[in-house]
Amino acid sequence: MARLTACLFLVFALPWPALAASTDKLAQRLAATCATCHGSAGVALGNSLPALAGQPRERIIASMQAFKSGTRPATVMQQLSKGYTDEQIALIAAYFAGLKTEDAGGAK
């Protein structure tokens, strides 16, 4: 068992190219909590929700803060936005800002 574990760690000790930085990984995982409704790659199917992928970071942050403060009316987002800290929102916004809408094709 120990040998196998060591073996596995050797295999995976090779650096994975993308998202090596831990903040990027954290952002990706936080953003995945949004993906259930907003699409795996930040582009929701249908026309009820705007694409998050490719939106400027500041615009996503401003939207979330407006949901939080109640200045932007919503049915659900005014309730969900309050569950995330400003730091988490900044990470999520940076992640979606870094995605291209075309990326959604392979990972919807």
Next chain:
Amino acid sequence: MKRRQFMQVLGGALPISAMLASPQVRAQSKTQARVVVVGGGYGGATAAKYLRLWSEGRIAVTLVEPNPQFVSCPLSNLVLGGFRQMADITLGYDNLVQRHGVELFRDTALAVDKERRLLKLAGGQSLAYDRLILSPGVDFLWDQLPGMNTPEAQQKIMHAWKAGPQTLTLRRQLEAMPDGGTFVISIPLAPFRCPPGPYERACQAAAYFAQHKKKSKVLILDANDDVLSKGPLFKKAWAERYQGMVEYVPRFTTADVDAAGNTVISDFGDKIPGAVLNVIPPQRAGAIAVQAGVANMNKHWCEVDFLTFESSQAKNIHVLGDAIQVAPVMPKSGHMANQHAKVCAAAVIDLLNGDTPNQAPMLNNTCYSYVSEKEVVHVASVHAYSAEQKTFLSVPGAGGLSAAANEQETRYAESWARNIWADTLA
């Protein structure tokens, strides 16, 4: 490395994806870590997909699911109301295989050999794993309803609590019911899959009766003290929209069922007949979790480490979705299972990679219920991991209910379904 070779020695029936997946996927299998996922519902399918996505194909993922297609429990009550067809809530597993390189076994998981890290399948094969993810959903505690514990009774009285053939049969029973009949819904004590589901079902049956069988009634016999979710919103719909059609009886514990006589029997011996019965049985984690010895909470539910969803009872075995012992106010829902799966997939990748899993994972839940064909209500919540309490806690001030049933959210409910199906399966 014997366990790696094992996969290639399987011979016999090739997995479905062996014919479809790219050749590289098979060729790499000698050096790849392998995760086996049991259960292709909202939890397991999402875990399989995100393991492949986030490991960028470096982890080999096998999904074991007996059903040929995914049938969604969310929206299945609309089939009972006559507002959707089975085809509208049925999806394939093709994208998981073709787009994401998941290896799919259409088979049933029978037993786990924890020492040798093997999953035995009903078809006779065994699958080797480095980590095993169980997302087996729920099974029913038929022994708590003796009269239901026969094949005949179970063929007559539907639970329709796993969307599929039972959903359609219950719909046909409602269609065949003479006008003036009573449709009885029996609800077990919480916890069970989908807390608002029975009450939405009452609304959908009432919506059907209001259009086609105006003299018919819905009788809800609930073992719980009160409506478990969206209470004021459901009660308002029953009192106003379905006035005189829906009767709600709390604290009614169904102790037995006379299937031949179409009668529900309470723990006090009260006998309540119905033209059509829908008995939602008491539930526990799916059988494979019990067999694997991970259903340790009251022998019903699986306690997990919420940072990784690894079982507290077995190394390298993770449990997701409805089968777990939930954190406070965490619903057993498809949305929540999809969220569990992402935390688990990320943690499994980190653990296989020698990294420390995220110590501050987040979850959210959004659940829509159709109180009629056209009007919807929701409940939403956000759950943050508490390092101090080692569980997920609902974030104070976040989440909430719809102010009232409305048509605007019907568009969002439809969008929700379409997108969670894609996030889980496409």
